Amino acid sequence: MTKWILAAGAAALAISTPALADRGGHGGGQAAHANQGGGGKAHGAKADRGGHGSQGFAAHGGGKGQGHAARLVGFDDHGKGHGNIKVRGNDRVVVKSRGFDDSRVRVVSNDGNRFAANGLGIGGCPPGLANKGCMPPGQAKKLVGTRWASPLQSAFLPAAYRNWYPDNNDYLYRERDGYVYRIDRNRGLIDGLFPMFSNDGNYFAVGQRYPLDYDFYNVPTQYQSYYPDSSDYLYRYGDGGIYQVNRSNGMVEGIAALLAGDLGVGQRLPMGYGAYNVPLGYRDQYYDTADTMYRYNDGYIYRVDPKTQLIQAVISALI
Amino acid sequence: MRNPTIRTALATAMILVAGCDAANKPADGNVAGSGKAANAAGKSTIADGLAGNSADSKFVAAAKSVGLDKTLAGPGPYTVLVPDDAAFGKLPAGTLDALSKPDSRAQLTGVLTYHILPGTILAADIAKAIDNGKGKAVLATMGGATLTATKDGDKIVLADAAGTKATITGADDKRSNGIVHQIDSVLMPS
Numbered sequence: 001m002t003k004w005i006l007a008a009g010a011a012a013l014a015i016s017t018p019a020l021a022d023r024g025g026h027g028g029g030q031a032a033h034a035n036q037g038g039g040g041k042a043h044g045a046k047a048d049r050g051g052h053g054s055q056g057f058a059a060h061g062g063g064k065g066q067g068h069a070a071r072l073v074g075f076d077d078h079g080k081g082h083g084n085i086k087v088r089g090n091d092r093v094v095v096k097s098r099g100f101d102d103s104r105v106r107v108v109s110n111d112g113n114r115f116a117a118n119g120l121g122i123g124g125c126p127p128g129l130a131n132k133g134c135m136p137p138g139q140a141k142k143l144v145g146t147r148w149a150s151p152l153q154s155a156f157l158p159a160a161y162r163n164w165y166p167d168n169n170d171y172l173y174r175e176r177d178g179y180v181y182r183i184d185r186n187r188g189l190i191d192g193l194f195p196m197f198s199n200d201g202n203y204f205a206v207g208q209r210y211p212l213d214y215d216f217y218n219v220p221t222q223y224q225s226y227y228p229d230s231s232d233y234l235y236r237y238g239d240g241g242i243y244q245v246n247r248s249n250g251m252v253e254g255i256a257a258l259l260a261g262d263l264g265v266g267q268r269l270p271m272g273y274g275a276y277n278v279p280l281g282y283r284d285q286y287y288d289t290a291d292t293m294y295r296y297n298d299g300y301i302y303r304v305d306p307k308t309q310l311i312q313a314v315i316s317a318l319i
Numbered sequence: 320m321r322n323p324t325i326r327t328a329l330a331t332a333m334i335l336v337a338g339c340d341a342a343n344k345p346a347d348g349n350v351a352g353s354g355k356a357a358n359a360a361g362k363s364t365i366a367d368g369l370a371g372n373s374a375d376s377k378f379v380a381a382a383k384s385v386g387l388d389k390t391l392a393g394p395g396p397y398t399v400l401v402p403d404d405a406a407f408g409k410l411p412a413g414t415l416d417a418l419s420k421p422d423s424r425a426q427l428t429g430v431l432t433y434h435i436l437p438g439t440i441l442a443a444d445i446a447k448a449i450d451n452g453k454g455k456a457v458l459a460t461m462g463g464a465t466l467t468a469t470k471d472g473d474k475i476v477l478a479d480a481a482g483t484k485a486t487i488t489g490a491d492d493k494r495s496n497g498i499v500h501q502i503d504s505v506l507m508p509s
């Protein structure tokens with residue numbers, strides 16, 4: 001998996017390439033949107049665990065100031081830049097790149113500041129809201145109980161997330177602007193929402209307060225039987241981890257599970273999954289042949305076509 | 320965006336098919352050779368195994384400080400590359416101390432998750448991927464960045480983006496929730 005570090009100056013459009021395909025497509029590029037964390041300086045933006053795609057991504061970031069060079073660095077390039085980006089004076093930095101399998105983008109400003117990504121969606125966050133996933137908590141609460149606008153019904157979750165939050169008879173899960181929305185299917189109302197990326201793309205640390213503003217039990221489906229909320233603990237998913245949160249003081253006490261979020265049906269197998277990684281107890285059933293490959297991620301075994309490298313199906317849920 | 324082909328594929332994909340896809344006899348290229356299914360009931364977790372190994376005390380302490388001890392005791396499965404205490408000793412003076420400060424916990428978490436890979440990967444699986452890749456394989460980590468794997472004779476060597484190399488010195492410690500490989504250097508995500 002290629003990790004990209006964009007050190008961005010101020011705003012505006014950088015390299016433009018084609019290569020963005022819609023998220024439902026075959027390994028299409030995903031927009032990874034990053035939010036400005038503060039005002040004044042030119043900032044890059046961090047988009048972590050955003051999008052899924054094999055053909056490209058866009059990183060959007062807000063910023064003020066102008067004329068700073070932005071540098072796009074390929075992780076497997078050992079730090080060599082892939083080209084300088086001239087940043088012009090409008091409100092957003094957009095970097096699109098070609099031909100990457102990695103769905104994760106890390107964006108760091110020249111002065112080392114990292115910025116939150118709201119993952120997928122349009123636009124960056126207003127200053128000061130990066131840590132909260134872009135929407136002020138009060139605003140998020142107000143959306144609960146409101147009607148889900150139908151044009152958004154097609155905003156399917158990224159491929160891996162569709163396995164984590166599958167639609168069922170009661171609920172639909174859809175994405176907009178970096179939030180996962182749970183929609184009461186029968187009444188057409190927003191039942192809850194949570195930001196897909198909520199901590200600047202960093203893991204929450206023990207002793208850090210977990211933002212419970214969204215207060216939505218959002219543990220992915222396959223882990224819910226392992227981590228139900230209890231009288232002592234809440235379990236909340238964010239930024240690649242399921243966190244154990246002390247119910248009384250809202251502090252993170254541990255990371256219950258790590259999730260990679262790399263594999264989903266319909267996309268290409270990302271870089272970094274060349275090695276067979278099926279758990280031992282399943283290897284008798286699911287092993288690589290000339291016609292079939294199996295790879296494990298986040299509680300599921302996926303079947304992959306070796307020729308096209310397309311992830312074809314979820315085969316088995318382990319937990 | 321609606322794409323009927325994708326939706327159909329998705330609908331099909333969501334039908335879980337357990338076991339119907341595998342051939343009944345082992346094929347060439349199956350690395351596992353595990354014979355019978357690993358009996359998880361009798362084995363202890365990655366966390367248990369590490370806690371019992373005094374040479375891994377620094378990794379254990381670091382993991383505990385950021386709450387990853389719970390992760391490594393959970394269902395997993397994970398593949399963990401564990402730098403032993405000597406490996407931590409090779410870091411520039413003060414590095415581990417700085418990382419161990421409460422303010423640095425998020426950063427330390429990132430370093431540790433760079434050593435945790437999804438699923439169960441045996442040393443032989445890495446070796447096969449290296450061979451398939453004509454000398455090089457890329458490995459995804461939970462933290463998001465990748466490692467590059469190569470061979471040095473019959474040893475597996477992992478490298479981070481900065482080029483720091485770590486050799487697997489003790490491979491394939493199988494646990495109930497994954498597998499541990501001991502390595503001789505600490506790798507750093509960028």
